Amino acid sequence: MINDALTLATVPNFRDLGGYPAETGRVRSGLLFRADTLSDIGDSDLAELQRIGVRQVIDLRTAFERESAADRVPAGAEYTVLDVQREHATGGDLASLLADPERAGTELADGGAERFMHAVYRALAGTGDAADAYRGLVERAAYGPLPLVFHCFAGKDRTGWGAVLLLSLLGVGSDAVIADYLASNDRLEAAAARLGGLAESMGLDPALVAPLMDVRVDYLHSAFDEVERSYGGFAGYLADGLGVDAATVAALRERLLEPAE
Structure with a gap:
């Protein structure tokens, strides 16, 4: 059911x-695409985005992420920052946490990584930013x-909640919404392995950081709760x-829905 008509080798969590x-x-x-970071997109994949006529890129990342790894944007596309975590440090603090192995070992142990992720999802649904x-x-x-691409770093949490929101507003059933959300797990296996290797090089048990790269239905439930x-x-x-408002939802459906066959 996942739409893989267009895949990008250097943006593994990209999908229509x-x-x-x-x-x-x-x-x-x-018309509507979700993705992980475009900072490392290869030339041929960037050309693909230009070929399909992408006209808008929305970056959900923090200032730190954007400054350290700027997007490569297709020629002619609008680039807009919509920072989900602007004044809220829960998700944005991950980089600093992993930069301190001793602190990470303490905070991620005994279910700490799962607690961290649940806090991230509560913030996605509950903060003003x-x-x-x-x-x-x-x-x-x-x-x-349109077409529009929206993304964060891994394209799974901030982007994942954005996709849940948009698909729900379009009237897509919950089973399909959750299936799209969970599809990130298979697409990020290589990134998860890299994170595990990084943890091991820092003297951390890779199992401690594994929950940080997962998408899980119970994480999503924290946002719904x-x-x-x-x-x-x-x-x-x-x-x-x-x-x-209702007019915006109607406009969204008018341009992004077509009659069922």
């Missing part, structure tokens, strides 16, 4: 969100130039958390 059946049609292919960024993502998908706790459900999250 088109093709999924929705309540009132099917998500159009070739994240709400501002995801509102911008929805509005740019509804009104901005935060939505329920803070807003009383998805409708409240949409209206009161993100401030996305």
Whole structure:
């Protein structure tokens, strides 16, 4: 069910969100793409993005990530920063945590890595910075130039929640939404192995950091639980958390859905 019509060797978590059946049609292919970082995209893959006419790139990463590894953007495409974690350090603190092996060993032990990831997901659904960024993502998908690529570093958590949000607003069923979210696990095996090797070189047990590279349904449930706790459900999250109105949802569906066959 995952749309692999276009894959990029140097952006392994890149994929088209088109093709999924929705309540009132099917998500159009070739317009909405999710990805991991574009900082290391190869020349031929960058040419592919230019060939398909990508007109908008949305970067969900922190200032530190952007400054240390700037995106390579297709010629003519708009580049927009929507920093999900601007003033919230939970996810952005990962780099500094791994730079201190002693601290990492202490904080990631005894289920610490899982607790860290659950905190990340609660923040994705519950902080004002994240709400501002995801509102911008929805509005740019509804009104901005297409095709659009949105991404973070690994393309699994910040990008994953963005994909959950967009697909849900388009009326895609929960089974397909979760399947798309979980597809990151297979695509990031090489990155997970590199992280494990880095941990081992630092004297850490690779098993300690493994949960940081996973996507898990229970992580996603932490975001859903935060939505329920803070807003009383998805409708409240949409209206009161993100401030996305019915007209924007209608515009999103008008341009990104086609009639089902």
